[in-house]
Amino acid sequence: MTPVGEIDVAPDAAGARSGPAVAARAIGLRKVFGRTVAVDGIDLDVPAGSVLGMLGPNGSGKTTLIRMLLGLTRPTAGTAELLGHAIPKESARALPHVGALVEGPGFHPFLSGRENLRRNAAAEPLLASREIPAAVDAALERVGLAGAADRRFRGYSLGMKQRLGLAAALLLPRRLIVLDEPTNGLDPAGTRDVRRIIAELHAGGATVLVSSHLLAEVEATCTHVAVLQNGSLVAAGELRSLLEAGTGGLVVATPDVELALRTLRGTGATAYRAEGDEPAVVVDGGGPPAPETIALLVGAGVAVHEARRHRANLEDLFARLTEETP
Amino acid sequence: MTATRVLIPADAPRSAPLGRLLAAELRWVLRRPRTLVMLGVFALFPVLIAIGVVVADRSAGPGAGLIGAIAGNGLVLPVAAMTLALALLLPLAVAMAAADAIAGETAHGTLHGLLISPVGRLRLVGMKAFGVLVVAVLAVTVIAVVGVLAGLVVVGGAQGQLITLSGTTVGLGEALVRVALVVGWTVGQLAAVGAIALAISSVTEHPLVVLASVLGGLILFGVLSAIPALEWLQPYLLTTGWSAGVDALRDPLPLDGMAESSLRALCYLTIGTALTTHHILHRDA
Numbered sequence A: 001m002t003p004v005g006e007i008d009v010a011p012d013a014a015g016a017r018s019g020p021a022v023a024a025r026a027i028g029l030r031k032v033f034g035r036t037v038a039v040d041g042i043d044l045d046v047p048a049g050s051v052l053g054m055l056g057p058n059g060s061g062k063t064t065l066i067r068m069l070l071g072l073t074r075p076t077a078g079t080a081e082l083l084g085h086a087i088p089k090e091s092a093r094a095l096p097h098v099g100a101l102v103e104g105p106g107f108h109p110f111l112s113g114r115e116n117l118r119r120n121a122a123a124e125p126l127l128a129s130r131e132i133p134a135a136v137d138a139a140l141e142r143v144g145l146a147g148a149a150d151r152r153f154r155g156y157s158l159g160m161k162q163r164l165g166l167a168a169a170l171l172l173p174r175r176l177i178v179l180d181e182p183t184n185g186l187d188p189a190g191t192r193d194v195r196r197i198i199a200e201l202h203a204g205g206a207t208v209l210v211s212s213h214l215l216a217e218v219e220a221t222c223t224h225v226a227v228l229q230n231g232s233l234v235a236a237g238e239l240r241s242l243l244e245a246g247t248g249g250l251v252v253a254t255p256d257v258e259l260a261l262r263t264l265r266g267t268g269a270t271a272y273r274a275e276g277d278e279p280a281v282v283v284d285g286g287g288p289p290a291p292e293t294i295a296l297l298v299g300a301g302v303a304v305h306e307a308r309r310h311r312a313n314l315e316d317l318f319a320r321l322t323e324e325t326p
Numbered sequence B: 001m002t003a004t005r006v007l008i009p010a011d012a013p014r015s016a017p018l019g020r021l022l023a024a025e026l027r028w029v030l031r032r033p034r035t036l037v038m039l040g041v042f043a044l045f046p047v048l049i050a051i052g053v054v055v056a057d058r059s060a061g062p063g064a065g066l067i068g069a070i071a072g073n074g075l076v077l078p079v080a081a082m083t084l085a086l087a088l089l090l091p092l093a094v095a096m097a098a099a100d101a102i103a104g105e106t107a108h109g110t111l112h113g114l115l116i117s118p119v120g121r122l123r124l125v126g127m128k129a130f131g132v133l134v135v136a137v138l139a140v141t142v143i144a145v146v147g148v149l150a151g152l153v154v155v156g157g158a159q160g161q162l163i164t165l166s167g168t169t170v171g172l173g174e175a176l177v178r179v180a181l182v183v184g185w186t187v188g189q190l191a192a193v194g195a196i197a198l199a200i201s202s203v204t205e206h207p208l209v210v211l212a213s214v215l216g217g218l219i220l221f222g223v224l225s226a227i228p229a230l231e232w233l234q235p236y237l238l239t240t241g242w243s244a245g246v247d248a249l250r251d252p253l254p255l256d257g258m259a260e261s262s263l264r265a266l267c268y269l270t271i272g273t274a275l276t277t278h279h280i281l282h283r284d285a
Helices: A002-018 A062-069 A091-097 A113-122 A129-142 A158-169 A188-203 A215-221 A239-245 A257-266 A290-299 A314-322 B018-031 B033-060 B065-070 B076-087 B089-108 B111-116 B121-155 B172-201 B207-226 B228-236 B244-249 B256-282
Strands: A022-033 A036-047 A051-055 A077-082 A085-087 A098-101 A176-180 A207-212 A224-229 A232-238 A250-253 A271-273 A280-283 A306-309
Touching: A022 A062, A022 A176, A022 A207, A036 A062, A036 A077, A036 A207, A036 A224, A036 A232, A051 A062, A051 A188, A051 A215, A062 A077, A062 A176, A062 A207, A077 A091, A085 A091, A091 A098, A098 A158, A113 A129, A113 A158, A113 B018, A129 A158, A158 A176, A158 A188, A176 A188, A188 A207, A188 A215, A207 A215, A215 A314, A224 A239, A224 A314, A232 A239, A232 A314, A239 A314, A250 A290, A257 A271, A257 A280, A257 A290, A290 A306, B018 B033, B018 B121, B033 B065, B033 B076, B033 B089, B033 B121, B065 B076, B076 B089, B076 B121, B076 B172, B076 B244, B089 B111, B089 B121, B089 B172, B089 B207, B111 B121, B121 B172, B121 B256, B172 B207, B172 B244, B172 B256, B207 B228, B244 B256
Parallel strands: A051 A207, A051 A224, A098 A176, A176 A207
Antiparallel strands: A022 A036, A022 A077, A077 A085, A224 A232, A250 A280, A250 A306, A271 A280
C-alpha cells in the first residue's frame, strides 16, 4: 500500500507546480453488459480547469463512461482516474472533491428539498457538522430553490428536481463537477441558470465534465468536447480547434445553384446545396483556393451574390462525426 | 484560487464522521411515514389483545393456552403479544425496513449519491444494518411497553404480580426483568431476519422482492416444520425455536430454549451479514 501511495502522490505534487494536469482520465475503459458493448475501449483526458462537454446520441455510452469514472460501475477492462487517484481503489481520496449529478436527481419523496440536502451533506467528508446548515442554504440559493426548500420533494416539478440534484453537487467547493444531462426537464430560465453556474465554476478554477445532447448548450459553455458514438470516442479536443478543423470551405450565394454545382463538380471539388431559404452552394475546403473558385464560377456565368467563409458550428461537426456518411 | 490546486492533502478527511452518518440514517428511518404508522400499529396490537381477553373473559370464562393465561394475569400480556407478533408481524416490519434500506434507495436513485459522497461501501453496510436494527428494537419495545401498561391497566389482577405458567407467583420487578429478557431475545431473532432481508435487498432494486422473499421464506419454513418426514430439518430452520419466548413465563426459568434459538439466529445473522457485505462490495450501484 505504501509504495503505491507514494507513486500516486508524486504526479499530484508535480501537477500542483506545473499547472495543467488531468482532472479525470479514462485509459482503455470498456464495459460489456451481457452481449452489449456499452463502452468500447475509451481513452480520454479531462484537462484540469476545462469544461468538457461529452456529446453523443442516446445509448452512445456517455452515462456508463461517467459511472465508471466515478467508481459506480466496474469496468470490464481498463482503468479510471479521478484527480490523480485510481478508481475505485482510491475513491475515498478523490470523491470528497467531486460533485456529481448522475442519471437524474435521486431524492426521497417524503422529505423536503432541504432535508434531502441535509442528508446528502451529512455524508460529505469535507463538510464539518456545524457548516452543514449554511452549506445547504447556500446551495439551495445558488440553484434558485430557496423558496421551495421546505416543500416535499414529492411535489417538485421536473425542473425543481433537477435543480435540487444540481444543489447536491454544489454543496461545497469542488475540484471536479460531473453533470450528466443537467438541463433535462429545465425551462429556458433553468437552462440559463445551469449555463451561468457552469461559467461560475469554470471561473473559480474547477473542472466541469458535462454530458448533454443539447449541442447549443455545449457550444456555449464548453472549452473542450468529446464525442461518443456506439461506445467509442470519435473525437476529443479543444472545441475551437475541432471546429476550425472542419472549416476552410466557402458559402456562395447564387440563384444559379444547378449551374454552380455542375461547374464546381467538374473541377473535382466537393460541393452541395446549402440548407436554408437563400439559394446557395457550399464548397468544402480542400479544393482550389477561394479566389480561384469564385473566378471559376463567375467565368462559367454563375451570378455570385455573396461569398463567405463557411463557419462550422458544433451541430455540423456532430452531424459529420456521428451520422452515417451519405 | 485554492480550487486550481491539484494536490490533495494526505490528511484530508476521506469519510464523514460515523456518528453523523448513523444519526442521518436514524433521522431518515424515523421520518419515513410508514415507520411511524407501523410503530402505531404495534402499539395497538397488545391493546387489542387485552380488550379481546377481557371481553372473552366476561362472556365465557377463561380460554385455553397462552391467551387464556392472560385473563386476570396482566403481566403475561407483553410476552404473549411479542410471541404472537414474532410469527409474522415483526418479521414483516423488519423486512420492510431492510427493503427500504438498500433496494428502496437504489430504486429512488439515492444509493449512488451516498456512494459518490463518498460513503465507503463497508460503512454503508454498517449504516443500513444499524437502521434496520433500530426498527426492530423500536417495534419490540413498543409492544413490550404498551403490553405491560395494557396488561396492568386493562387486564389487571394478581396485585401487580405475575402468576407463572408453572403456578408460582413472581413480583413486579422480576416480571419486568423477564419481559426485558424476552425483548432482547426477540430482537436477536429479528436481527437474523433483518440480516437475511438486507442480503436480498442488496441484490435487487425492487423492495417488493425483499418483502415477498422474507414472507415466502417464513411460510416455507412453517410448511417444512409441519412435515414429519422432514423432522431432521428442524434444527436448521430459524422459526423452529420461535415459541421459546414463552419460557419466560415458567418457574424456574428454563433458558436452554432461548439460548439455542439465539445461537441459531446468530448463524443466520452471520450468513446474512456476510452476503450483504459481499453484494455491496461487488455490485454496480
